[in-house]
Amino acid sequence: MSEQLTIIMAQINPIVGDVEGNTALIIESAKQAKMEHQADIVVFPEMTLTGYPPEDLLFREALYQQVESALSIICEQVTDTVLVIGYPMMDELGDRFNMAAWIEEGQIQASYIKQNLPNYSVFDEKRYFSSGQQPCVVEYKGVKFGLLICEDIWKLSPADQSVKAGADILLNLNASPFSQEKHQDRIRVVKRRVEEVKRPVIYVNQVGGQDELMFDGGSFATCAEGEVQVQGSEFKTDLVPVKILKQADAVVVLPGEKADLLHDEARVYEALVMGVKDYVQKNGFKGVLLGLSGGIDSALTLAIAVDALGAEQVEAVMMPFKYTADISIEDAEKEAQALGVYYHSVPIEPIYDAYESALSRRFEGYEEDVTEENMQARIRGVLLMSISNKTGKLVLATSNKSEVAVGYSTLYGDMVGGFSPLKDVPKTLVYRLAEYRNTISSVIPERVITRAPSAELRPDQKDQDSLPDYDVLDNIIKAFVKEDKSPTQIVDEFGYDKQEVLRITKMVSRNEYKRRQAAPGVKISPRAFGRDRRYPITSRYAEEQ
Amino acid sequence: MSEQLTIIMAQINPIVGDVEGNTALIIESAKQAKMEHQADIVVFPEMTLTGYPPEDLLFREALYQQVESALSIICEQVTDTVLVIGYPMMDELGDRFNMAAWIEEGQIQASYIKQNLPNYSVFDEKRYFSSGQQPCVVEYKGVKFGLLICEDIWKLSPADQSVKAGADILLNLNASPFSQEKHQDRIRVVKRRVEEVKRPVIYVNQVGGQDELMFDGGSFATCAEGEVQVQGSEFKTDLVPVKILKQADAVVVLPGEKADLLHDEARVYEALVMGVKDYVQKNGFKGVLLGLSGGIDSALTLAIAVDALGAEQVEAVMMPFKYTADISIEDAEKEAQALGVYYHSVPIEPIYDAYESALSRRFEGYEEDVTEENMQARIRGVLLMSISNKTGKLVLATSNKSEVAVGYSTLYGDMVGGFSPLKDVPKTLVYRLAEYRNTISSVIPERVITRAPSAELRPDQKDQDSLPDYDVLDNIIKAFVKEDKSPTQIVDEFGYDKQEVLRITKMVSRNEYKRRQAAPGVKISPRAFGRDRRYPITSRYAEEQ
Structure with a gap:
């Protein structure tokens, strides 16, 4: 039986492109985590150093030089706590990777490359990154930690690989953007993964707004049975402690703080x-x-x-x-x-x-x-x-x-x-x-x-005078925009007048040109106008069955 | 020795989403090709039926139903000429593919799935499509035709596969957008491929404007030594005949029409x-x-x-x-x-x-x-x-x-x-x-x-009063925007004043918010503002070495 370890879920709010500022934020958070919580390990969100998503800044070579020197500074300045941080890396061939590093005693002791690159909805990761193939498991004070990044946990393979390589517990670094049902989705997916691999998961999410995307925090830790033992608050930066203990062959996540979740x-x-x-x-x-x-x-x-x-x-x-x-x-x-x-x-x-x-x-x-x-x-x-x-x-x-x-x-x-x-x-x-x-x-x-x-x-x-009642309009929009339903399917579902449904769906299609010149806004739905829904302006597509 | 065959490079201008209109255009072009040129085979551009790029219209199930019925209509109406056309397909699992079909005697006799999916610059094909793995070679009147789609020809593997499967000649369907040096690039890449696989290539490109993207036509056919034998005109719809002949074991592309290329x-x-x-x-x-x-x-x-x-x-x-x-x-x-x-x-x-x-x-x-x-x-x-x-x-x-x-x-x-x-x-x-x-x-x-x-x-x-001379400004913009050079690299290259370069590059970064609300324009450079260059608005990134 090993000693108890304190892992901090560092729900921070980095700024995209501000490598220097984010580095300072990481160092400061690490020090605070040590001082206030006697942290052994501090886990930060995905792409901590650059913020997420940096978009085409990832094509700039100078960004990688900034990341390199930021890593050196962090290694130099934080030597008494283990840090797990995310950042982009470019190799000699010019291939780019979405990485996580395990920094211990002033050294990058191990690093992991993200395997599942999301390329749907607001995500364009295949535009930038090549996939990793290997698990990364690090032993620290008798516990074997498996590193995963965001989308990796949404499929079985990376977690499974990690466990086969000996992981007792999985650390998942996220930049997971908010939408209305997203927190429940995350819990559901992580529970399923935990049931499959029978290991606890520590899920660390970033906080803050980045143009259209809101990162809502809500970091959490589950036990090996999938129950949430620690829950960070939503929409607030925080350092949330998770205490773990190795008993027999398994790692136990002790019950800790549970922030009340917001509703609706x-x-x-x-x-x-x-x-x-x-x-x-x-x-x-x-x-x-x-x-x-x-x-x-x-x-x-x-x-x-x-x-x-x-x-x-x-x-x-x-x-x-x-x-x-x-x-x-x-x-x-x-x-x-x-x-x-x-x-x-x-x-x-x-x-x-x-x-x-x-x-x-x-x-x-x-x-x-x-x-x-x-x-x-x-x-x-x-x-x-x-x-x-x-x-x-x-x-x-x-x-x-x-x-x-x-x-x-x-x-x-x-x-x-x-x-x-x-x-x-x-x-x-x-x-x-x-x-x-x-x-x-x-x-x-x-x-x-x-x-x-x-x-x-x-x-x-x-x-x-020109629109149907808003409850009708909103149902049509939801079915057409979010669910990609055809006018016929919408008529079948709600029983609305077909001509009215056709009129409204045509208005949606015809007004892409206005939306293309609209200001960015806060994405709260699973399908927001903007980078989430990419429609041509010039289009004669119509679904008039 | 087999008979001479006439292949038409159908440089048409489809409209995105207008499956019905594009179908009519295909049928009409096929009839005209038969009448005017005694065409044996008419090859159309990539995604002929939907136009390119249909963007998120590809998520709509009804689009695939429209494509299905368009294919039936075409099979029914054109039975005396072979057609090679492009379209998207969705399988039972919901996976989508970028396809080309060989339609002969009213039947889809063979079909090909695009293997190389571009996901850079203005392209998002990994957002929509799964890759094919197999070549598609069809024998017709003694000649074996290998089908390829656009990006496939930019790498060796699909052409090589096709030749190993017996292809005498490669038919490449394209929706290749214009930029200033693009035509030369295409010729260069195709020549290199031809040198590698020693087969003639017929390269068919679409014509027309689609929001920011211009398709410039300029279809061409090379012999097995890589020389251009037939050259279609640029920026004009056209049916360009290519005559081929099988001699001994090889297919010969006869010299034909050569449109003058435009300059600068x-x-x-x-x-x-x-x-x-x-x-x-x-x-x-x-x-x-x-x-x-x-x-x-x-x-x-x-x-x-x-x-x-x-x-x-x-x-x-x-x-x-x-x-x-x-x-x-x-x-x-x-x-x-x-x-x-x-x-x-x-x-x-x-x-x-x-x-x-x-x-x-x-x-x-x-x-x-x-x-x-x-x-x-x-x-x-x-x-x-x-x-x-x-x-x-x-x-x-x-x-x-x-x-x-x-x-x-x-x-x-x-x-x-x-x-x-x-x-x-x-x-x-x-x-x-x-x-x-x-x-x-x-x-x-x-x-x-x-x-x-x-x-x-x-x-x-x-x-x-507020900007440097335009020749200086344009050099800085080109280096910073197109080539992703840092201010220091720009100073090194041109010898401009460092403060001035920093001032201008900061102006570029700071004004992303304006560009996000700008109207679409004509992309003529390899890196246009718009979907080609995706920068965050909120960003503190700076390269001030």
Whole structure:
């Protein structure tokens, strides 16, 4: 029987490309882990040194030189604790690998190459990396540790190999991006693997937002029967201790801290808050700015921004026009007051009139149409961008996924912005999130939630003049976009009118050009617009059975 | 000694997703090939039925049903000629393959699965497809034909396999996208392969624009010694006959038509014209529209648009402000006249004043800065988009690659547009293309080419106030973006000032957010911005050795 060992799951938030900063973060975390937890081993996430995903930065040779010197610095500075860290490596032939190193007493004692390279959804690892073939098992104080990286645990072979090479316990380094059901998926997959190989697994995930991707942490450790013994919190950086003991021939994971897991709306809300916070802070903006319309999307976006950055970093602008209802102005004011943000109003009528008059000759003989509606949205876009340029604040776009899907938004108008928090949030979920946020403190007036949604770009306009009810719309979008179902399959599943389903699915296909020019947003679904769903703009594909 | 056979290289222009339309095009081409050339065999490009690349349409099950019925229709309708066509296939397990079929007497007599799946640059084939393992050799009238698909010919193994399985000649189906040196690369690679396997190759490439990608045709056939015997034209659909003869044990490719190849500027110019034409026509726009500034970028874009679509489909708008020089207005008018397009002027001063006054309270205490310059560009953007919305014409953006690289352009301003023809054309090449176009007919006033470039957004502004000379800038961009060189390597290569190189390369890195919201453009370089170069927006990566 060997001594008890303390392994730290280092849920850190590295910044992509910041090898120097990430190195400092690793060293600091290692020292803290030693001091606070008497750590024996600290396990970091996948690609710790570069952050994940570095994308085409991986083609730059200089990156590998930076990684090399970072490894030397770490070896030099942390000699009293074992570190397991992730990084990319390039060999003499120019082949690249996704690696994990076991650093002990100032030396890389062993290293592992990732075997399963994901190349689906948001992942392009086969663009960059060659696969490893071998397990990596390291013995330390009588325990044999098998190293695995992320996708490796989703298939049997790497874990099985590792166990056949003698591993008592598996250390899995992850950069696993968030989506709504992802945590449950991870637990399910790891349990299955544990049942197959009968070894405990320590699953370490990164935290933080990187453009569209949110890493939600939630690191965990299971015993050899698959039960979760230690659970790290979600969306928070943390050093989570796992105590293990070798008894007879097996390694036992002792029960430890178990963070409460978030549920449903709370989990999505935290992802959105982290997305805004990290995009703004990692990119060095002096706060954010958004157009407040009195509608629910901008109200929710405002609450998220304030929760992410604090009220003093958030500016809200009402830009009323003749179609703006009085209650919209009242409600916008109330929201701004409730959240304590800087709020002001810039009426757009004189600008609109100037455009109308400038274009009057060119538009002679044409009827009023959607052009004039888009013009209002675009004037607001220019105003927001001007304030952004003047103040250094980032504009947040307020479109939701339902609008983004069918193109119910104005390119260069309400789509203006550097980041789009609700881009992957369907309208029906926007309502649920607003209600959830009000349970913490009442910041979104009830009327904003209950009144019929309207873009207020023409008299008495309602969203449902041109779109089906949002619950219907969101079902169609989910089936068509996430599940790749055909219109016929959607009609069969829900019993909706076929012409309506065809109309909506065609709108989705036709509006790819708008989405291609949209700001990045927070991916919360298993299939978000952006790098996750790569559709051609030019396409005559149609499923009209 | 067998009879002479006529093989047609069918350089067609399919439309992505238009399985029905592409099927009709295949059948029509087959009939024409039979009638005009007494074709024995017609070889089509890779993925003929779906167009290339269909991207995530490949995840839709209904696509495969459409492909199945298209194959049945083709088998039914073309029975007197052998067809070799490309298409995607999905098996019972849900695995997908990139296929080629040999269709003879109304039956798929044999089929081949692509072995080498490109997953670099603009290609994501490992996202979609599983690899084949086997050669496919078909005997027809005494000749054994080996089928290969595109990337297969770039490595030895598939050709070698095919020859070992008895192939006398190789048929290579391609969807090979254009870049400046690509045709030479293809010839070089195929010659090398021919030298290795000592068999003639018939290389059939598709024609047409698909979003960012241009397929330039240029199909060719080599003899067993590697010499090109038949050369199809570039950027034109065509049915190019190749006559072969079996003599003793070898197949001889007889000398045939040899289209003159385009050179340098002419080749790039044709790519740009095709890009605009196909984007506009395949997406069903009623013409195009652009802002004419009197500068060289908009002048060249106008000429391309007219050459692509004809003058009657092109509208040019001058939007002068107080910083617009008189000679800019004169030159813009001259360009419009020379090309015969509808031209009009919309002064922006009253609109600008309306914005200034609307924002005066918010901007109190702030100095005038880049905000006011961007505002002018954005007003022009809104005007163009309004005319676009009213008339159904597509806005062409006029930014060049040098500007796109360093962010010398206004998001939602001059970046507005559905398509951006010059996006991958560096400024120095813009000048050469303008001069080339003037050799055909004089449409760009000499003064536009010789005067110092200026955005005319403030008094006496010149591009070179904030950027190095364009030849220097373009060298830095090429080395940094295309060749992934570090600033130090660039300084070593060119002897430029280190601080200047650092400043420019940082501008490139920092402006990824703008490019992410840019319109697609015509890829002409081996590394274009867009899907070809995938960089994170959030990144602290820097190479400051």
